Amino acid sequence: MTSVALVDYGAGNLLSIGRALEVLGARVRVVRGGDELGTPDLVVVPGVGAQGPAMRRLRRSHLVNAIEAVVGSGAWYFGICLGMQLLFEASEEDGSRGLGWIAGETRRVPSAPTLPHVGWNEVETTAPHPMLAGLAARVPMYFVHSYAPVPRDRSVVIAETSHGGRFASAVAQDRLLGVQFHPEKSGSDGLRVLDNVLRLVAP
Amino acid sequence: MLLRRVIPCLDVRSGRVVKGTRFVSLVDAGDPAELSERYAAAGADEIVFLDITAAVEERRTLLDAVERTARRAFVPLTVGGGVRSTADMRAVLRAGADRVAVNSAAVADPSLIDRCARRFGRQCVVVSIDARRMRDRDGEASSPTWEVVVRGGRDGTGRDVVAWAVEAAGRGAGEILLTSIDRDGTRAGYDLDLLRAVSSSVGVPVVASGGAGRPADLVAAIVEGGADAVLAASIFHRDLHGILAVKLAMAAAGVPVRLAGAA
Numbered sequence: 001m002t003s004v005a006l007v008d009y010g011a012g013n014l015l016s017i018g019r020a021l022e023v024l025g026a027r028v029r030v031v032r033g034g035d036e037l038g039t040p041d042l043v044v045v046p047g048v049g050a051q052g053p054a055m056r057r058l059r060r061s062h063l064v065n066a067i068e069a070v071v072g073s074g075a076w077y078f079g080i081c082l083g084m085q086l087l088f089e090a091s092e093e094d095g096s097r098g099l100g101w102i103a104g105e106t107r108r109v110p111s112a113p114t115l116p117h118v119g120w121n122e123v124e125t126t127a128p129h130p131m132l133a134g135l136a137a138r139v140p141m142y143f144v145h146s147y148a149p150v151p152r153d154r155s156v157v158i159a160e161t162s163h164g165g166r167f168a169s170a171v172a173q174d175r176l177l178g179v180q181f182h183p184e185k186s187g188s189d190g191l192r193v194l195d196n197v198l199r200l201v202a203p
Numbered sequence: 204m205l206l207r208r209v210i211p212c213l214d215v216r217s218g219r220v221v222k223g224t225r226f227v228s229l230v231d232a233g234d235p236a237e238l239s240e241r242y243a244a245a246g247a248d249e250i251v252f253l254d255i256t257a258a259v260e261e262r263r264t265l266l267d268a269v270e271r272t273a274r275r276a277f278v279p280l281t282v283g284g285g286v287r288s289t290a291d292m293r294a295v296l297r298a299g300a301d302r303v304a305v306n307s308a309a310v311a312d313p314s315l316i317d318r319c320a321r322r323f324g325r326q327c328v329v330v331s332i333d334a335r336r337m338r339d340r341d342g343e344a345s346s347p348t349w350e351v352v353v354r355g356g357r358d359g360t361g362r363d364v365v366a367w368a369v370e371a372a373g374r375g376a377g378e379i380l381l382t383s384i385d386r387d388g389t390r391a392g393y394d395l396d397l398l399r400a401v402s403s404s405v406g407v408p409v410v411a412s413g414g415a416g417r418p419a420d421l422v423a424a425i426v427e428g429g430a431d432a433v434l435a436a437s438i439f440h441r442d443l444h445g446i447l448a449v450k451l452a453m454a455a456a457g458v459p460v461r462l463a464g465a466a
Contacts, residue, residue, distance in 0.1 A: 013273075013296065013297065013299055015270065015273050015274060015299040016273055016274075016277060016299065019273075019274045019275075020277055048324075049324075114406070114407075116324070116325070116326045116377075117205075118326045118377065119205040119206065119208065119408075119431075120205065120206040120248055120461050121204065121205055121206065122204075122206075140206055140461040142278070142279060144301075144326050162204065163204075163205070184277055185277060185278055185279050185301065186277070186278075187243055187244075187246070187277060187278050187461075188244070188277075190277060191277060
C-alpha cells in the first residue's frame with residue numbers, strides 16, 4: 001500500500017484530496033510539521049493562495065527541510081496548484097522564493113480574459129507521461145488560480161492549457177510532479193491522474 | 204476556453220434533499236451525499252447545495268451533510284443558505300465547500316460581499332439573486348425590469364436586479380447565481396430576458412436558474428441568454444432528462460462542454 005504524506009500548512013481544505021487518495025487505495029497521513037513527515041512513498045502538497053505566506057508557513061513548520069530530505073532519499077513529490085508552483089525558484093506575485101527544485105518562475109497567466117481562472121478547461125498533453133496515461137489528448141479539468149509556472153527548461157512541461165495565453169498545466173521532472181488543476185475536483189478524469197501518480201510511486 | 208457548466212441543484216432541508224416547488228409540498232428525494240456522487244458520476248460539473256431550512260439550530264446538520272458530500276463527490280461544491288457572516292462562510296468552507304453563496308444577508312448588508320471576498324478570495328464568493336419580473340404598465344412598451352426578492356420570493360426589496368448584480372460584482376462576487384422566481388419550478392424555460400439583461404451588464408459568470416424543463420431550455424440559457432452555466436433541479440431529480448442528454452444537446456448547438464466522464 002502506497003504511503004502518502006499529505007502536507008497541511010493552512011492553505012486550503014484537504015478533505016477532498018485526502019479522501020480521493022484513500023478511495024484509490026493509498027494510506028494517507030495528514031502532516032503538519034517536519035517531525036511528522038516520516039518516510040512516505042509520496043509527499044502531496046496541495047494548496048491555493050499566494051506563495052510568500054505559504055513558504056513562510058512551510059519553513060516555520062520545519063517542512064521545507066523535511067520534505068527536501070525525504071525527496072532526496074527517494075520519495076516522490078506531487079504538487080497541486082500552489083503546491084506545484086512551489087517547486088519553482090520564485091514567484092512574480094510577491095517576489096518570494098519557492099523551493100527552487102525546478103528551474104523557472106511562477107507568473108500571472110498571460111493575456112487572460114478573466115482572472116482568477118476558475119472553472120473547467122482543457123488540459124492538452126504536449127509530451128506523453130505516465131501521469132497522464134489513459135486520458136484523452138485534450139481532457140477537461142477544474143482550475144482555480146491566477147498564476148502558473150513558467151519552466152526554464154520546456155522539456156519538463158507535459159501538458160498545457162489555454163486561457164487567453166497558454167500556460168503549463170502539468171510538469172514532471174524525475175520524481176517531482178505537479179499539476180495546476182485540481183484532480184480531486186475534476187471528476188473521474190481527475191481521479192485517473194491521482195491513480196496514475198499512485199501507480200508511478202508504488203513501492 | 205472555459206467550458207460551460209451543467210449544475211444539478213440540491214435543496215436540502217434537515218440534512219435531506221427535498222423536491223417540490225422550492226418552499227412548498229416538499230417530498231424527500233434522498234441523501235445529499237449519495238445524490239451528489241451519482242450526479243458527479245453522470246457528468247455534473249459542479250453541485251450546488253441550497254440549505255432551505257437555514258435555521259440556526261440546524262447548522263450542524265447542514266455542515267455534516269456538506270462534509271459527507273465533499274468526501275464522495277469529486278467535483279466542486281457550492282453551498283448556500285443562511286450564510287450571514289464571514290464566520291458562517293468559514294464554517295461552510297471548512298466543511299468542504301469550494302464556494303459559498305450569499306443571498307438575503309448580502310441584500311441586507313452589501314458589505315458582507317466585500318468582507319467575504321477579501322477574506323477568502325472572490326473565486327469563493329457567489330452572490331445568489333432571486334428576481335421577480337415587474338408587471339409592465341398597461342399599454343406601455345417599456346423594456347422589462349426585475350425586482351430583487353428575498354425569503355424565497357415572499358419579500359420584495361424594491362431593488363433593481365441588474366443594478367444589484369452590478370454592485371455585487373463590483374464588491375467582489377466571483378459569480379452571480381440568478382434565479383427567476385416566476386419560472387422556478389414551472390419547467391417553462393429560463394427567463395431569457397433576465398439572463399441577457401444581467402449577463403450583458405456584469406463581467407463575472409452568470410449561472411441561470413429557474414425554469415429548466417427540457418435540454419433545449421438549458422441550451423437557450425447559454426446561447427441566447429449569455430449564461431456561463433445552467434442550474435436545474437427537478438428535471439434531474441425526477442429523471443426527466445439526464446445530465447448527459449443535456450450536455451449532448453449543448454454540444455450539438457456548438458456550446459463547449461465537458462463530455463469526458465459523462466459516459
